[in-house]
Amino acid sequence: MGKVKHEKPQIRTRKYTKFLVFLCLFVFLFALVRVSVAQAASLYFFPSSGSYEVGKTFSATVYVSSADQAMNAASGVISFPKTQLEVVSLSKTGSIFGLWVQEPSFSNSAGMVNFEGIALNPGFMGASGKLITINFKVKAAGSAALNFSSGSVLANDGQGTNILASLGNAQFSFGGAAPAAPIVPKTTTPPAVSAAPSAPSVSSSTHPDSNKWYAQKGAEFTWTVPSGVSGVSIYFSQSPTSNPGSVSDGLFASKSYENIGDGIWYFHIKMRNSAGWGPVAHFKIQIDTQPPEPFEVKFTDGNETDNPKPTVLFDTTDSLSGVDYYEIKIGEGDFFSIAPDIAKSNPYTLPPQAPGKRSILVQAFDGAGNYQTAVEEFEILPIKSPVITEYPEELQSGEPLIVRGSTYPNSQVIIWLQREKDDPKSFTATSDQDGKFTFVADERLGDGIYKLWAEVIDGRGAKSGPSEKVTLVVQKPVAVQIGLKAIDALAVLIPLIALIILLLILLWYGWHKFSLFRKRIIKETKEAEQALHKAIKLLKEDIEDRIKLLEKTKLERQLTKEEDKIMKQLRKDLDDAEKFARKEIEDIEREIK
Numbered sequence: 001m002g003k004v005k006h007e008k009p010q011i012r013t014r015k016y017t018k019f020l021v022f023l024c025l026f027v028f029l030f031a032l033v034r035v036s037v038a039q040a041a042s043l044y045f046f047p048s049s050g051s052y053e054v055g056k057t058f059s060a061t062v063y064v065s066s067a068d069q070a071m072n073a074a075s076g077v078i079s080f081p082k083t084q085l086e087v088v089s090l091s092k093t094g095s096i097f098g099l100w101v102q103e104p105s106f107s108n109s110a111g112m113v114n115f116e117g118i119a120l121n122p123g124f125m126g127a128s129g130k131l132i133t134i135n136f137k138v139k140a141a142g143s144a145a146l147n148f149s150s151g152s153v154l155a156n157d158g159q160g161t162n163i164l165a166s167l168g169n170a171q172f173s174f175g176g177a178a179p180a181a182p183i184v185p186k187t188t189t190p191p192a193v194s195a196a197p198s199a200p201s202v203s204s205s206t207h208p209d210s211n212k213w214y215a216q217k218g219a220e221f222t223w224t225v226p227s228g229v230s231g232v233s234i235y236f237s238q239s240p241t242s243n244p245g246s247v248s249d250g251l252f253a254s255k256s257y258e259n260i261g262d263g264i265w266y267f268h269i270k271m272r273n274s275a276g277w278g279p280v281a282h283f284k285i286q287i288d289t290q291p292p293e294p295f296e297v298k299f300t301d302g303n304e305t306d307n308p309k310p311t312v313l314f315d316t317t318d319s320l321s322g323v324d325y326y327e328i329k330i331g332e333g334d335f336f337s338i339a340p341d342i343a344k345s346n347p348y349t350l351p352p353q354a355p356g357k358r359s360i361l362v363q364a365f366d367g368a369g370n371y372q373t374a375v376e377e378f379e380i381l382p383i384k385s386p387v388i389t390e391y392p393e394e395l396q397s398g399e400p401l402i403v404r405g406s407t408y409p410n411s412q413v414i415i416w417l418q419r420e421k422d423d424p425k426s427f428t429a430t431s432d433q434d435g436k437f438t439f440v441a442d443e444r445l446g447d448g449i450y451k452l453w454a455e456v457i458d459g460r461g462a463k464s465g466p467s468e469k470v471t472l473v474v475q476k477p478v479a480v481q482i483g484l485k486a487i488d489a490l491a492v493l494i495p496l497i498a499l500i501i502l503l504l505i506l507l508w509y510g511w512h513k514f515s516l517f518r519k520r521i522i523k524e525t526k527e528a529e530q531a532l533h534k535a536i537k538l539l540k541e542d543i544e545d546r547i548k549l550l551e552k553t554k555l556e557r558q559l560t561k562e563e564d565k566i567m568k569q570l571r572k573d574l575d576d577a578e579k580f581a582r583k584e585i586e587d588i589e590r591e592i593k
Contacts, residue, residue, distance in 0.1 A: 041066035044168030072123035072156035075116035082111035091336030123156030195275035213321035213368035321367030331358035
């Protein structure tokens, strides 16, 4: 019987365990959601074509297009023909990247440009996300192509899915080389005797290239004095054809000049030996220590405008070396370069600017490296925010989210949705010609409280601030809520019942064991009682026999005091032992009951 009672609770426990496993599988299948499909993205150049003169500079900007899904990282390796192009600088100004895995870099010897950056959460979604701008200088005539050797665009889906579908290229042509530096006429001297020294080869450590301008007012010239030369005649002037004359200035191999004025200068030298004076050598240097003329930066639309690409005017001149290039810095961005022709021939349009106040700093560099600076403040005003006119304040799980509103015609509307403490997610919609827009969410929303707002980007790229935030509540249908509550209740109740049953089994088992133990104790107590009674009876009989023996002896003779005392003590000890044994047995029986 004890074995049958012990097995039945185990069978019932196994049944409840199977039922709990079935409930867990049901809850898992009920909570399963669909996986979103990654959309395509591309990397491309703008402009993708053009024609430029040799010696001039131009810019090519790398953009990313990810119109259907937010991306948060991109990288690329760009190749260019190193025989025809060289990179002057790279610019990160206006980039959607807020964090660079590694700084953009280039190698003119390898003809490569590398970049890798991260667009901070919520990433970027659109058709023209600016990454970097490459400023090239044309080295030789011909045609050249820009290509991506490799690239990647990673989705902002928490898994880093590569959604790159295509890599663009660009094709440029180069011709019409820039005018060559003026040729310095050389003085023709009367033929010297056959043994006269030849024109010396002159070099300058301070002005090494005769075709370049330097902001160095001190000049040093060196040459080699051949054996047999007995005199050197030098002259320093602004005439390209001067002759030092036939008077020797000594025998030396270098000459320095200090505090030379700005302009074009020529160092003239000839040598003499025993056969006479040799021909004159001329070495040109160009000095310009003055910056370009002061200038101002002016905005054609005013310093406050909602045009995200404001047009600016800045142009200056330099009377000696000329304006070589401009460096521009907008706000906290990096400097980037533009050619002087761009600023001189046409007003310059800034890259897209976000709303807010910032400054523009323009530096005009001349051919010698001197520069003039102009700074101006401007503000990009946000356009009017969209208005959300229709949205569900309450939404059941599984129902589509539909939002309607009004804004500028034919504009891109960005819908932001944030669930309680989660990061906001962005979605896009397009307004019609009347400015009306409708957004239908592709994915069903989970239960919770959501904040919803909108922003707009018009056809010019101008952005608005966020609209007023609205609140909507998403919850499951009543029947599903009841079912889930029932599941929750069962999820608590079933383990509780199982625990109660287990406790009852343990109590029954403990009581059963205790009962067996109690019965065994009672049995052993009775056996001990019987054994004790028997032992006391035997002891009593033995003591009584001894007492009888003493009483018999008493009849025959007078007992001694010692014998009489022993007899009385034996009677007393026998009575005490019997009382003590009876009391202890009664106490044990009372405890057991």
